[in-house]
Structures are given as structure tokens and as C-alpha cells.
Amino acid sequence: xxxxxxxxxxxxxxxxxxxxxxxxxxxxxxxxxxxxxxxxxxxxxxxxxxxxxxxxxxxxxxxxxxxxxxxxxxxxxxxxxxxxxxxxxxxxxxxxxxxxxxxxxxxxxxxxxxxxxxxxxxxxxxxxxxxxxxxxxxxxxxxxxxxxxxxxxxxxxxxxxxxxxxxxxxxxxxxxxxxxxxxxxxxxxxxxxxxxxxxxx
Numbered sequence: 001x002x003x004x005x006x007x008x009x010x011x012x013x014x015x016x017x018x019x020x021x022x023x024x025x026x027x028x029x030x031x032x033x034x035x036x037x038x039x040x041x042x043x044x045x046x047x048x049x050x051x052x053x054x055x056x057x058x059x060x061x062x063x064x065x066x067x068x069x070x071x072x073x074x075x076x077x078x079x080x081x082x083x084x085x086x087x088x089x090x091x092x093x094x095x096x097x098x099x100x101x102x103x104x105x106x107x108x109x110x111x112x113x114x115x116x117x118x119x120x121x122x123x124x125x126x127x128x129x130x131x132x133x134x135x136x137x138x139x140x141x142x143x144x145x146x147x148x149x150x151x152x153x154x155x156x157x158x159x160x161x162x163x164x165x166x167x168x169x170x171x172x173x174x175x176x177x178x179x180x181x182x183x184x185x186x187x188x189x190x191x192x193x194x195x196x197x198x199x200x201x
Contacts, residue, residue: 010161014169015176017159023177025154026138029104030065031186033136038102040067043090045120047171048108055108055178063187068097090126101134106178110170112139112146119146127151140177142170 001009033040040059044052052069059067070093071077080089094105105126107113113123124147130137131151139148139155143166149155158173160166182188 006162007165010165010169011172013161014159014173017161018173018177019156022154022156023180026106026140026156027181027184027186029136029138029154030059030063030106030181033102033104034063034065034187036102038066038100038104039097040065040104040106041094041097041099042067042069042106042108043123043126044069044071044108044174045122047167048110048174051108051171051174051178054175055106055182058178058182062182062190062192064189065187070094087121087125090122091129094126094129099130099133099135104136104138105130107137107139107141107148107152108171108174108178109139109146109148110142110167112141112143112148114146123148140174142166142173 030040042052042055049069049071053072056067056069056072059065070090076093077089080092084092107123107127109120109123111119113120113127115121115124127137127147137148137152139145139152140158141148141155142158143160145155145157149157156177158170161169
């Protein structure tokens, strides 16, 4: 088996093992967020931050949900990191945004954050703050989901099928799952471009 065959075989296994009900629970929370006039804040670090930026576009344009990613504002992110501390950047951003109970957080992360291991402590602090205001918490994460899975109202965990590929699979399937979510009939409100112009074969 070539590496390509192995990697794609692992992807098939992940698709088969994804928790469909967890995805539906995330969809239901996001539908409620939109209907109540709440906002969606998408948090991610590294590759997950890039996914968050893309997902903000999709949730706004396709699902008509007011959505933001703190990492899209590099000036604020870096000045808070420099002047305050990395662990508090998301929490501080959410405080200024006046996070409220009608809002929802969506976390993209490989490990889900861990204060004990000092991995993505900024995610942990943001989720702890969200709980104090009663905001909903959702996530698409890898491994065991870390703190995100423990704190979330609904969380999709990308199953580990090969410990050597936890990160690439987790970040790739964040995109698969969020595209499923914005395409879900309970959320989709705008046709995507190529589907709207395609001619039947």
C-alpha cells in the first residue's frame, strides 16, 4: 500500500466513524443561535485559525449567521499577546465583544486545549469565560477533544485512526464537518455559486 492509499483509507475510516448525532446537535445549536439573534465566534490556533477564517465566510454567506474569528484581526491578536499574555487573548477579545448568552462559540482544535499540559490555554480561558455568561459551546476537535469536549454543549470529535496523523486528519475534517453543517437544510439559506450556475449534464 502506498502512503497515499494509506492516508485516504484512514480518511474513509474517519468518515465511517464520525458521530452523526453530535453533528446534528451542533446544527441544532447553531440554528437556535441564528433564530435568537445571537452571534457565532469561531476560535482556532495555527491551521485551525486558518480554518476559522474560512468558516466565518461560509457561516455568514451561506447560513446567514453573524460570525467572527478573533484571529482575523492580527493587530489586536499580536498586541494582546505582546502586552498582556497569550493565554488570555481570546477571552479578552470576547469580553470586548460583549459575549452574551444568545451567542455561541465554535472551537476548531486538534487537542481541544489543556491547561495542565499548557496546550492552547487561550481556548480553555475563552471557554471558561463563555460558561460564566451562559453562551453555548460547540467544537470540532481531534484526539479526545481535551477541555473543549468536556465543556461543550455539543462537540464533534474526529476519531484517531492513526496516531501518526492526528493533526492532518483533525484539521482536514474540521473543513469536512463545517461544510456539512453550512450545507445542512436547517442552516443553509443561500445557494453556493457553482451550484447556482451549473448546467445539468
